[in-house]
Amino acid sequence: MSLVAYGTATATDAPELANNGFWPPLDPDDFREQHRLDTTVTAPRLVTALSIAMASVNRQLSDFQAEQMDAQRGTADLIPIEPWQIPGHHALLYVRAVFAEAHAQLLERYRDYSATDVGDERGEAKADAAEDYRRDARWAVAEIVGRNHTTVELI
Numbered sequence: 274m275s276l277v278a279y280g281t282a283t284a285t286d287a288p289e290l291a292n293n294g295f296w297p298p299l300d301p302d303d304f305r306e307q308h309r310l311d312t313t314v315t316a317p318r319l320v321t322a323l324s325i326a327m328a329s330v331n332r333q334l335s336d337f338q339a340e341q342m343d344a345q346r347g348t349a350d351l352i353p354i355e356p357w358q359i360p361g362h363h364a365l366l367y368v369r370a371v372f373a374e375a376h377a378q379l380l381e382r383y384r385d386y387s388a389t390d391v392g393d394e395r396g397e398a399k400a401d402a403a404e405d406y407r408r409d410a411r412w413a414v415a416e417i418v419g420r421n422h423t424t425v426e427l428i
Contacts, residue, residue: 287316295338296349297364308376326374337418363417370413377406
């Protein structure tokens, strides 16, 4: 079983997921298309993964959001951008963080059930891919709040 589409993906007709008003709402069909998820992932499972990922990323960004709200910035689009940033920079990174977190969850849930060596290898590859998506989510959150991606300390 794979999470990569082979031309079989169709619209889920899942409704847009409302957010907290500060961050943008999320469209499950955009997630399916951007991450090339086929219809093996059912619409309810897709919506659940996105909802949980949205809650997780919102929690991670709660202090940042509160700071922005205190500065009278009611949405992510009102956050001032640096000259090197593009319009919608913060919202774009937010969507990346949520989509990456949701994809990581799905990869962990859709591991092969085969007990053969090939099934084990596929499962390990999916676990590695899930960690890559989680790293992408962490980096997007770090970028939003202005933190470095990694911290290195000499021992």
